[in-house]
Amino acid sequence: MKLIVGLGNPTAQYERTRHNVGFRAAEAIAGRARTRLAEKKWNAVYGVGVLAGERVVVLEPQTFMNLSGEAVGPAMRFFKVSPEDVVALHDELDLPFGRLQLKKGGGSAGHNGLKSLTQHLGGPEYVRLRIGVSRPPPKWDTANYVLANFTGAEEKALEDDVLIRCVEAAELLVEKGLTQAMNQVNRKDA
Numbered sequence: 001m002k003l004i005v006g007l008g009n010p011t012a013q014y015e016r017t018r019h020n021v022g023f024r025a026a027e028a029i030a031g032r033a034r035t036r037l038a039e040k041k042w043n044a045v046y047g048v049g050v051l052a053g054e055r056v057v058v059l060e061p062q063t064f065m066n067l068s069g070e071a072v073g074p075a076m077r078f079f080k081v082s083p084e085d086v087v088a089l090h091d092e093l094d095l096p097f098g099r100l101q102l103k104k105g106g107g108s109a110g111h112n113g114l115k116s117l118t119q120h121l122g123g124p125e126y127v128r129l130r131i132g133v134s135r136p137p138p139k140w141d142t143a144n145y146v147l148a149n150f151t152g153a154e155e156k157a158l159e160d161d162v163l164i165r166c167v168e169a170a171e172l173l174v175e176k177g178l179t180q181a182m183n184q185v186n187r188k189d190a
């Protein structure tokens with residue numbers, strides 16, 4: 001079983017921001033898994049469904065980004081999944097907009113949601129689906145950039161392409177395992 005975790009901030013104020021692309025990917029994956037994020041526990045919303053023939057839990061912490069691990073740690077223990085079976089979906093400044101990259105482990109690169117997960121999961125050995133949002137333009141504060149909404153063109157690309165590829169990446173990961181999924185998702189032309 002995989003515990004697929006979208007990272008983001010609750011409330012409508014943050015719904016369409018770059019920092020919430022993990023929530024949006026989680027919602028798209030939940031739709032494909034035929035579940036709704038309607039159950040409430042651990043200061044999170046979640047649903048249990050089936051993706052690529054396997055049972056999955058899709059979860060969105062409601063703790064705000066910087067405390068995400070406070071919800072994910074108890075969920076991981078409740079569902080008896082190992083950290084290696086936790087998949088964090090998150091915004092990534094170091095990738096161009098729309099680029100996806102799967103990886104296991106690593107540092108947080110200043111991402112407070114990942115810092116919290118690492119702290120509460122006992123280490124960094126969880127899987128990450130990094131969703132590129134690009135670096136801010138010159139003179140933009142990074143925090144203001146990730147908490148700003150996507151541009152109209154970016155929003156269209158998210159709906160028409162990026163979120164669909166997030167679902168496909170999750171299905172590949174569940175069905176084929178991390179190595180094969182990485183080989184397909186992380187290709188430069190993907």
